[in-house]
Amino acid sequence: MFVEVMRGFVVLLGTAAGYWLARDLAPDSPTAGGLGAMLGVLIGFVSGGLLGRSIDRAMGAVERRVAPVAGPRLFAGLAVGIGGALLGGIATLPVLVHVHPALSIPIAGIVTWVLGVLGFRLGAARSDDLFAAAGLSTRPLVRAQAFDARDGYLVDTSAIMDGRFASLVTAGVIHDDLFIARFVLDELQGFADRGAEDARGRRARRGLESIQSMQREARVRVSVLDDEVPEATEVDAKLVALAQRLELRLLTADAPLARVAELRGVPALDLRRLAADLTAPVLGGELLTVRLVKPGREPGQGVGYLEDGSMVVVNGGATAVGGPGIEVVVSSVVPNAAGRIIFARPVGEVHPEAMPSGIMEA
Numbered sequence: 001m002f003v004e005v006m007r008g009f010v011v012l013l014g015t016a017a018g019y020w021l022a023r024d025l026a027p028d029s030p031t032a033g034g035l036g037a038m039l040g041v042l043i044g045f046v047s048g049g050l051l052g053r054s055i056d057r058a059m060g061a062v063e064r065r066v067a068p069v070a071g072p073r074l075f076a077g078l079a080v081g082i083g084g085a086l087l088g089g090i091a092t093l094p095v096l097v098h099v100h101p102a103l104s105i106p107i108a109g110i111v112t113w114v115l116g117v118l119g120f121r122l123g124a125a126r127s128d129d130l131f132a133a134a135g136l137s138t139r140p141l142v143r144a145q146a147f148d149a150r151d152g153y154l155v156d157t158s159a160i161m162d163g164r165f166a167s168l169v170t171a172g173v174i175h176d177d178l179f180i181a182r183f184v185l186d187e188l189q190g191f192a193d194r195g196a197e198d199a200r201g202r203r204a205r206r207g208l209e210s211i212q213s214m215q216r217e218a219r220v221r222v223s224v225l226d227d228e229v230p231e232a233t234e235v236d237a238k239l240v241a242l243a244q245r246l247e248l249r250l251l252t253a254d255a256p257l258a259r260v261a262e263l264r265g266v267p268a269l270d271l272r273r274l275a276a277d278l279t280a281p282v283l284g285g286e287l288l289t290v291r292l293v294k295p296g297r298e299p300g301q302g303v304g305y306l307e308d309g310s311m312v313v314v315n316g317g318a319t320a321v322g323g324p325g326i327e328v329v330v331s332s333v334v335p336n337a338a339g340r341i342i343f344a345r346p347v348g349e350v351h352p353e354a355m356p357s358g359i360m361e362a
Helices: 002-025 032-066 071-091 093-098 101-125 127-133 157-161 163-170 182-192 199-217 235-246 255-263 269-280
Strands: 152-155 177-180 222-225 249-252 268-270 287-290 292-295 301-305 311-315 326-336 338-344
Touching: 002 032, 071 093, 071 101, 071 127, 093 101, 101 127, 127 157, 127 255, 127 301, 152 235, 157 182, 157 199, 157 249, 157 269, 163 199, 163 269, 177 182, 177 235, 182 199, 182 222, 199 326, 235 249, 235 255, 255 268, 268 269, 287 338, 311 326
Parallel strands: 152 177, 152 249, 177 222, 249 268, 311 338
Antiparallel strands: 287 326, 292 301, 301 311, 326 338
C-alpha cells in the first residue's frame, strides 16, 4: 500500500514536471505539453515504484533497529539528540556567517551531526535518571490481567518478617493474591545479610523462606512488582503511593503505617490486629508454659513469648531466663497496640521437656 501511494504522488509530480518542462522547451508546439505530460507519467510510474520500495526498505531497517529499544530510552534519546543538534546549529552560526559556504556548511553539518548523535546516546543511556529527575517512572506498572487487582494485597517488609504471616496464609485466613515490590525485597535482603546473632536478620531470612515456600506450594499467587516510585524516598511512602496507583490494599504489621495508609485512602490490613483478633483468649489463673529469653524492665522479671507473639512478663522469673520452659500462672492480660501483654508468676518447678518448639525468640 505504501509503495502504491508513493508511486501515485510521484506520477502526479512527474506529470506536472513533464508538462511544464515541455512547454518551456517548445513554447510554439501545441502538442509539446501533452507529450511531456505522458512522458512524465511513464517516468513517474517507474521511478515512483523504485523510490517507494527503497523508502519502504529503509523504514523497515530503521524499525528493526528501533524495536529492541525501550520506549523511554528512545524518547529520552531523541529529545536530548534534537537538543544537541540544535545546540550544534546555534554554535556554528558564526561560522556560517563569516566563512565561505563551501567550508562553513560542511563544518556546520559535521558539528550538528556529532552533537545530535552524542546527545541521543547520552539521553538513551541516562533515560532512567532523566525521567526520575522529572518525577516520572520509566518502569511500567505491572498489573496481572488474570485477576482483579482490588482482590490483592501489597505486602510490606514488617508483614513478611512477622512470624504469623506464613501461618495465616497456610491456614487460608489470607487467601488473596500477594504483591511484593522489588524495593521491599531489597530492604528485606539487606536485613537478611546481617549476622546470625541479629534478631531482625533472622526474621528477614525466615520471611524470605516463607515467600519462596508460598511460591512453590501455590497456596496464593505471589507477584513481584518492578515498579519504582521516584517521587518518594522512604520505603513506607513508596508503598502507600504504589498501593494508591495499583488500587491494592496494604498488608502490614506496622500499625502507624496502616493508619497513614488509611488516612490517604488506601485500605490497610494490620497483621498484628488480625492475629490478635484470632488469638485464643488467655484468662487470669490459666496455666501456661513459656521459655524466658530476656530480663524484664523491673528487677526479678523475665520475659518470654508465646507462639502467637504475645509477650509474657513473669514476675520472679529472672532466674529462669535463658533456661528451659517453665510453667506459669496468668495474673492479668493487658491489650496494647502490638496485641497483648500477659503478666504471670512462676508455679512449680522448671521442666526441661516443657519448652514448646514454636516459642518465638526475642
